[in-house]
Amino acid sequence: MCARKTFYIFVKASDEQQFCAVRQDQPIPPMIDGVRWTYVSCIDTTRDRPFGFDLDRAHDAMRRGSVYFYRRELMFRRTNFLLEAA
Known part of the structure; x- marks a missing residue:
């Protein structure tokens, strides 16, 4: 049950704004080879929610x-001379 809430997060080496997530109870696909995609962290979605996720x-x-x-x-x-996140 806990694994359904936990994701491994990987970043694309050539674009540090692009991420992918794999749930802990799922196999890591071959495309995540440690070269093109590298491990960043593990998140528990009950308390962590990265921006864009x-x-x-x-x-x-x-x-x-x-x-x-x-x-x-x-x-x-x-907006009204203040910057805010869109």
Whole structure:
């Protein structure tokens, strides 16, 4: 049960804003070879939620036997002279 809440997070070596997540109870796919994709951390989604990580989409990807890909980009817009995250 705990494994369904825990994900391994990997970053793409050529684009440090692109990440993928694999649930702990799923096999790590061969594309994650430690060269093109490297391990970053392990998160427990009951308390951790990295920016850009969508838990529903992550679980959908795991049901399809896939990997969940997401980007961590900060985009800012000007509103009343204050910058805020979009």
